[in-house]
Amino acid sequence: xxxxxxxxxxxxxxxxxxxPVINVVEMGIVRDVKISGGLVEVVITPTYSGCPAxxxxxxxIEEVLREKKIANYHIRTVLSPAWTxxxxxxxxxxxxxxxxxxxxxxxxxxxxxxxxxVRVVKCPRCDSKSTHMIxxxxxxxxxxxxxxxxxxxxxxxxxxx
Amino acid sequence: xxxDHLLHxxxxxxILGQRLAEWCGHGPVLEEDIALTNxxxxxxxxxxxxxxxxxxxxxxxxxxxxLAFLRDAWDYKNSLIVELPNGDYAQTVTRQFLFSAWYYLxxxxxxxxxxxxxxxxxxxxxxxVRYHLQHSSDWVKRLGDxxxxxxxxxxxxxxxxxxxxxxxxxxxxxxxxASEAGVAPQPELLLAEWRQIVETVFTEAxxxxxxxxxxxxxxxxxxxxxxxxxxxxxxxxxQRAYPNSKW
Numbered sequence: 361x362x363x364x365x366x367x368x369x370x371x372x373x374x375x376x377x378x379x380p381v382i383n384v385v386e387m388g389i390v391r392d393v394k395i396s397g398g399l400v401e402v403v404i405t406p407t408y409s410g411c412p413a414x415x416x417x418x419x420x421i422e423e424v425l426r427e428k429k430i431a432n433y434h435i436r437t438v439l440s441p442a443w444t445x446x447x448x449x450x451x452x453x454x455x456x457x458x459x460x461x462x463x464x465x466x467x468x469x470x471x472x473x474x475x476x477x478v479r480v481v482k483c484p485r486c487d488s489k490s491t492h493m494i495x496x497x498x499x500x501x502x503x504x505x506x507x508x509x510x511x512x513x514x515x516x517x518x519x520x521x
Numbered sequence: 522x523x524x525d526h527l528l529h530x531x532x533x534x535x536i537l538g539q540r541l542a543e544w545c546g547h548g549p550v551l552e553e554d555i556a557l558t559n560x561x562x563x564x565x566x567x568x569x570x571x572x573x574x575x576x577x578x579x580x581x582x583x584x585x586x587x588l589a590f591l592r593d594a595w596d597y598k599n600s601l602i603v604e605l606p607n608g609d610y611a612q613t614v615t616r617q618f619l620f621s622a623w624y625y626l627x628x629x630x631x632x633x634x635x636x637x638x639x640x641x642x643x644x645x646x647x648x649x650v651r652y653h654l655q656h657s658s659d660w661v662k663r664l665g666d667x668x669x670x671x672x673x674x675x676x677x678x679x680x681x682x683x684x685x686x687x688x689x690x691x692x693x694x695x696x697x698x699a700s701e702a703g704v705a706p707q708p709e710l711l712l713a714e715w716r717q718i719v720e721t722v723f724t725e726a727x728x729x730x731x732x733x734x735x736x737x738x739x740x741x742x743x744x745x746x747x748x749x750x751x752x753x754x755x756x757x758x759x760q761r762a763y764p765n766s767k768w
Contacts, residue, residue: 409646410538410566439570440641442648495552496656497559501649505552521648 362430367393367400374424377416378500381455384417388447391438400425400433405443408501408521445520457484462506462517481517483508493517523575523588525598525695526705529741531571532599535589536749537620538564539756540607549610556656557613563649567642574638590760594749598693601740602685604749611664611674615682618657622718623689623711625650630706639704658722665726672727679731687736690715696741 371393372385384390384404392403402421406414418435425433445464453463462484483491488510496519498505503516541561548554572585602620607613628650631643664671690712692700700707720730739745759766 406566406645408563408566408649409570410562410564412562438641439638439645442641442645444648495556496652496659497552497556499555501559501562519652521652 361398362395362400362428364393364395367395367402367425367430370424370428370430371402371421374417374420377413377420379456379459379461381459382448382452384421386449386452386455388443388449389417398432400430402433402435403438404435405438405441407443411501413500443521445518448518456518460484460515461503462515464518464520479520481506483511483513484515485513486511491515523579523583525693525741526699527571527575527578528588528596529598529600529693529695531568531575531588532597533603533620533624534564534571535568535756536597536599536752537603538562538568539752540603540605541613541617543607544613553610560617560653560656563646563653567646567649570642570645574642586760590757594745594753595743597743597745597749597753598695598741599749600685600688601737601746602682602688604740604746604752605682605685606748608678608681609674610660611671612678612681614657614660614664615675615678617653618661618722619682619686619719620689621650621654621657622715623686625654626711626714626718627706627708630711634705635703661722661728662726665723665728675726675728679728683731683733684735685737687733688738688740691736691738693741 368385368390371390372383374384376382376384376387376389379387387407389404389407390402391405392401394401394403402425404414404417404421414437418437421435422433446466448464456463462481465479465481480489481491481493482489483506486508488508490509491506492509493504494507494514495505497503498516502519502521504519505514506517507514538561541557541564544554544557545561546554548557568589569585572588576583576585576588600620602616605612605616625647628643628647631639632647634640634643661675665675666672690708692708696705696708699705716730723730
């Protein structure tokens with residue numbers, strides 16, 4: 361009989377399809393694991409409503425469960441509570457930075473967004489604070505595009521939501 | 522029968538998403554191309570959630586794809602403003618701004634809905650719409666307070682789109698029912714705050730608030746402009762040509 365801890369461990373092997381240095385547990389996409397009567401239920405939540413990776417994530421989870429001979433499973437998607445970058449673990453943030461993606465600031469939901477203020481985002485390569493936003497929307501829905509004014513490298517910033 | 526109220530919200534999201542997706546590969550600069558298609562993705566994702574819920578609550582065995590691909594123009598309940606052509610960039614960002622300001626206020630109220638699904642949906646979507654509103658208002662300011670040419674184009678866009686704004690604040694029967702049941706806000710009550718947002722941004726953009734005049738209605742009851750049929754013929758082509766095909 362498989363335990364919920366084992367399922368969590370198995371799920372930690374599933375990388376995020378768009379940012380493979382982080383797994384789906386660290387991303388906060390897996391919300392819950394329940395086992396009852398031999399049925400394994402995995403509860404996931406999308407980062408963004410239209411995130412094209414969600415389908416891939418679901419399939420990747422199914423694949424890894426089947427590999428571990430777990431046949432009786434159900435993957436359920438929930439919208440509430442809404443995913444927030446606050447759920448991302450510190451390890452995940454560090455991994456992002458190492459890959460060249462500026463991690464999201466801790467205090468989630470950019471209230472500043474409405475007021476049109478732009479956050480100070482540190483360059484993940486040289487740590488400079490003199491950076492500027494090129495576009496609110498970057499290579500994926502969850503990232504904005506910035507440029508460092510010191511090392512001149514463009515970089516992705518993982519937006520707070 | 523799927524709920525007209527859910528279909529209205531889903532159709533708004535799907536049709537605007539489809540319109541924005543038309544910019545894919547045609548954006549004025551690469552960053553904008555990406556911004557609009559990201560926004561389109563958010564809308565199409567939101568539409569999928571809403572159609573799914575509408576189909577489940579209807580309980581007739583339909584799914585989200587059938588609701589999107591197998592209804593005709595007169596079954597669509599979106600507001601007319603979302604189906605209007607993209608026009609130039611001024612028109613696209615103006616439509617986006619006017620709509621996002623309404624949608625933002627609508628979702629903020631929907632977070633208190635008596636319907637559990639809609640509460641969760643609103644909580645999720647408002648995070649995305651906040652970014653759409655900021656992005657589009659930035660462009661309204663940039664173009665309005667830009668060159669003589671961009672200012673003129675913004676004024677043209679506002680003149681073109683303004684008569685389609687009244688519909689967002691005019692309840693259809695299903696909206697009256699939804700607000701009486703505590704499911705959704707009453708659109709009329711959002712108008713004052715919407716005007717404030719629009720006026721603040723327009724002022725900064727050196728643009729004038731237009732006078733309210735004749736307002737087009739009808740989208741919510743299935744009376745659409747001729748543009749919707751063309752959008753659907755694009756959107757639904759595959760399911761019409763190859764019924765029930767899956768991939």
